Amino acid sequence: MLSQEEVDILNQTKGRILAVDFGDTRTGLAVSDVSRFLASGIGYVSPGGIEKTADKVAEVAQEQSAVAVVVGLPKNMDGSEGFRAERCREFANLLRERLGEVQVFMMDERLTTVSASRYLNETNTRGVKRKGVIDTLSAQILLQNTLDRLKF
Secondary structure (H helix, E strand, O other): OOOHHHHHHHHOOOOEEEEEEOOOOOEEEEEEOOOOOOEEEEEEEOOOOHHHHHHHHHHHHHHOOEEEEEEEEOEOOOOOEOHHHHHHHHHHHHHHHHHOOOEEEEEEOOOHHHHHHHHHHHOOOOHHHHHHHHHHHHHHHHHHHHHHHHOO
16 A cells, blocks of 8 residues: 555656556556546566566656556565565666656555456456456556545
8 A cells, every 4th residue: 555645745746657567477567547547457568587677667657658657566465575575676676767757656466466367257368368468457456546545
């Protein structure tokens, strides 16, 4: 969850927000509309390696005119952080270096992949097609949760 201070900072910006579900193989992406009402999945990138992924995501952020980026932070159900969370923090720091003025935030992503999996099960999405959309859908859910948090 974003802290109230982070919500205040984000609410001071105007424009699109990019959400990133970082993964070693595929990194899902979603972007908000300018009014920040709706999150839309825009696909995934898989350039290979954390540095190349940060380069590509920074490029996408610029192409989308994103004023802020939210990176999913995978926490354990008890709130603790493991290796994946550490790796995502490293990725977020690389993005900060590449994006300069664009704010980069971390958002608890617990259960976003579970929600995405449940949706894909309900729509009977399987196999290769599932692999192609689950990361994007996870980023979209992460972003919609962020947008909903900004409204309160």
